[in-house]
Amino acid sequence: MKKKRGLFVILAGVVLLCVLIVCYVALLKVNSSEEKTTEEETAQEEAVAIASDDISTLTFEAGDQTLTFQKGEDSWTLEGQEDFPVDASKVDSAVSYLASIKADRTLTDVEDPGEYGLDDPVNVIEVVKTDGSTEKITVGDKNSSTGNTYICLNDDTSTVYTTGTDLGNAFSGGLYNYAESEDYPTITSSTISKIAVEKDSNSYTLTNNGKSSTGWYVEGSDKDKQEADSTQAGTLQSTVAGISFAGYYDYNCTDWTVYGLEKPKMTLTVDYTEEVEADSTDDTESDSEANTDDTEDSSETTTQAVDKELVLYVGNVNETDGNYYVRLSDSSELHGISQASLDTLLNGKAFDYWKTSIDSMTISDLDHLDVTYQGTTYTLKRVVTEEKVEKDESKDTDADADADADADSEDADEEETKTVTTYYVNDQEADSDAFTEFYRAAAGMTCQSRLEENTNKGDAELTLSYYGTDGSEITISYTPRDSSFYVMEDQDGNYGLVNKMNVKDLIDAFLTLTEEEK
DSSP states (O other): OHHHHHHHHHHHHHHHHHHHHHHHHHHHHHHHHHHHHHHHHHSOEEEEOOOGGGEEEEEEEETTEEEEEEEOSSOEEETTBTTSOBOHHHHHHHHGGGSOEEEEEEEOSOSOGGGGTOSSOSEEEEEEETTSOEEEEEEEEEOTTTOOEEEEETTOTTSEEEESSOHHHHTOSOGGGGBOOOOOOOOOGGGEEEEEEEOSSSOEEEEEOTTSTTSEEEEETTOOEEEBOHHHHHHHHHHHHTOOOOEEEESSOOOGGGGTOSSOSEEEEEEEEEEEEOOTTOOOHHHHHHTGGGTTOTTOOOEEEEEEEEEEEEEEEOTTTOOEEEEETTOSOEEEEOHHHHHHHHHOOGGGGBOOBOOOOOGGGEEEEEEEETTEEEEEEEEEEEEEOOOOGGGOOHHHHHHTHHHHHHTTTOOOEEEEEEEEETTEEOOHHHHHHHHHHHHTOBOSEEESSOOOOOOOSEEEEEEETTSOEEEEEEEEOSSSEEEEEETTSOEEEEEHHHHHHHHHHHHHHHTOOO
16 A cells, blocks of 8 residues: 555655646746747848938928939939029938838738828828839837837838838928028027018007117107117017027918018018127237237137118918018018017007106206105205314314324315215205105105007196206106005106005105105
């Protein structure tokens, strides 16, 4: 019995060993197969290799057109439109993608090329080589997981390749993506000195001018010149400097009427400066002085600022891409610029750029200021005098007196003085801190927004009338409008909304100065 049991154990062990051996061998085969598969998938096959120098003609789809470019020595021409300004660098860039197209995977025995977008391809690229041979690449969909592109070669749809070369993007756009174009001028916002916007109505011009307290003037169609808000002017400078072409439609337009450019809806004129290389033959004295520190590096290029003018005509909206049709000066090229880039200019008017700060007078230029509050007028003055400085003789010693005897005799006619500033309200001396605090508060007032007209018919609660030593006058009044705002009116009949709390703070400062009940 024991012998049978031992035999059974031996047999079971042999069977188990055999099973383990079989499993081990199977695992080895699976691992070997997986390694082989991985090697096949990672090994990239070069599906296409077309050198640029070997190309005679190149044909592909561009939008709704089929384009054929013929290669010359250093240029390309468009078949059928030999005068078309082909940008050789753009065609060369597309051709560079054909130099080496590697296949990440190769699918054979494909029965339905439509599964890969090859029945309705993204593009079909055909090349005729200099030796007369041809190559055709049909570009299908992208794999949603890997992003690789499906292609087939020479109409053999039974073999499909996947490639990381994005041929759909490389050969994209329309005809004018491959055209040589004029450049839109590069303008730096800080170099702009004038912006003129001419329209059928609400034309306006902003001009940089040092005589303005803000640095800018704005003038509308009515020729009413106002000081412009410096922040708004700076924003407009940036808007103008940021304009660029967003479309190219015709290199030789002959009928501007079709695009609304015979009578444009807006003409933008910009005066600016541009740094250009200085004329090396111009040996002026100023040039030699400017280059004094450049003797160690004689090859350093010097530049000079040159006045430039840009003229841009804006026409209708292109219904296809939403851009405005535009023309630069007397150019024959038709371009597009986005609505977002031009709408601020088109919809603007002079009033939008009026300064929000309220006029005041520098205290050193002030003769006097009349303040009318609730019907009572107060006259504020600042008087500056020179007063003699009294010497403290008690500090002089006899020795000092002897030593300084000669000096005192020489300076007898010279007296030391000091400047004394005194402030008055109605000819009564006032506290200097209270006076200057009120004056600074008045000078710092700003409008929250400007008003084109005033419908408020109430009486002014506070009026400030400045009279300058040169005879100039400035008048500012504040009239309650509602629970939130006062209406400010200046001497030129300009209006603005001022926050009620700011006016109340100004009145409080005035009452403190005049010691009135608050």
